[in-house]
Amino acid sequence: MSDSETESDAERYRAPALDKGLDILELLAGVDGGLTQAEIAKRLKRSPNEFYRMLDRLVRRGYVTRLEGDRYSLTLKLFGLAQLHAPVRRLVSYATPLMRELAEKSLQANQLVVFDRGAAVVIAQQEAPGYWGISIRVGSHISLFDTGSGHVLLAFRPQPEREMMIAEQVRDVDIPKPVNEFFARLDQVRERGYEMMSSLQTAGVYNLSAPVLGADGRAIAALTVPYITLVNAPGAPDITRTIQLILETAEKLSHLAGSDVAQALLSASGPP
Template sequence: MEDTRDGVAAPPGRLTAPALRRALDILELFLEPNEGLRVPEITERLRLPRASVHELVRTLAERGYLEQEGGDQHRFTLGVKAFQLGGAYERELDLMELSRSAARAVAAQCGETVQVAVRDDRYAVYIARVDSTHPVRLVSDVGRRLPAHCTAGGKALLSDLSPAQLGVLFPDAASLAPMTPASIDSLDRLNQELAVVRERGWADEYCESNPDVTCVAAPIYKTGGACVAAMSISVPVLRWDEARKAELVALVTAGTRELSTRLGAPPRS
């Protein structure tokens, strides 16, 4: 049976497990900053039957993925098992620590905010960040998710995909919802821009995710040559001009080239 919750059908031939999908939906609510969630809040946000949410929350708590918040037995936060999974993911990839080190090195040279992101479906998720030393700077958080087509880092990640793969990720206009008037809002425009990114090896965006911020980014590759992440440098428009852009492009491409080499990627022209 196809899962059509929220009007989205599962792709043909893909088996779904509704209870598992709902449990993961509950866990993913905790990706956004909060002080814990109660069952009625979870029920309202996910539009699920309250009895089902009670059962799923109880099971997740029994397995250690959720836990009661302090003395409030009705409010839940992420449990230790969730953090153990995150730690296992981090151990699996040298990318985390190497990204932090590379971001610090690039930030030390430019004084701007440097971030490293990985792709989660059609979103860019930031796994490392070094803040700008300037009073006026981009405010962001590790773990933040942004639509990949609206960010330079996201476009660097998407550049590793074929047009057919992009068509699956972005099947209609709704999947390309803009964040600002400058955002990419069509698959044709996205494909055209990504073709340029592939040719020159770096991406940029001008006020596409934030009306006051510009950005350049480049992909990071691992063993086998697959794109595993992207590094970006974000700058307020008040410090942006073509000369500064050229400097930052040189920095971010050099930084990602060095990081890719440390991750075992083959040399790229």
């Protein structure tokens, strides 16, 4: 198919109103505190009048809320819809008691991450039992390239799937260069069975990540502990023991999740 035919098809199936609504939702999803109608229009390079009716409909349908000062902010309705996805709900239900046990034994927070339609998404998290711990909000989107969870999700997939997952994510983030070294790192993670790396977001934190595997050895999720050294916690497991606890928990969850959940999640995130 020629470029002109592709462009012609793109024009033929345009849905301007739908695109406008999706542009608003995607913009607000990345902003704290909301935006005014004028700010939305400026960021999307459109006239403010173009968005009045669309914002009104999004507010009435519950996807957007209007704050003081005529600012618009995303509600949790989209997140709630995402949680209706049955395989994710089942995986979280299996994981919750195991993640709680892991937090109690390790004295660290932990989270569960899946790859879903172009993004690594936190679907569950467990706070540390003590005063200190690093946690990430459920629903957060994180990078495949510079996080332990992202590395594990990529490492335990065949190379063609890795490339497809990366192609879906490469909209806001560039692939690490040189790319061959990045893929070699993923192979090392797979061979070792887990990832251990200094956090590239928070100083003094180590990302410890292990895969939750389907029956075919492909990662359906990553279980991650953002490890911090606890100074005033006698008996707290060191980093080596914490890795072992993560591996044990991930293995239990792999067994509990079963092939039905695994296959459903894998089908949603990429071809078998």
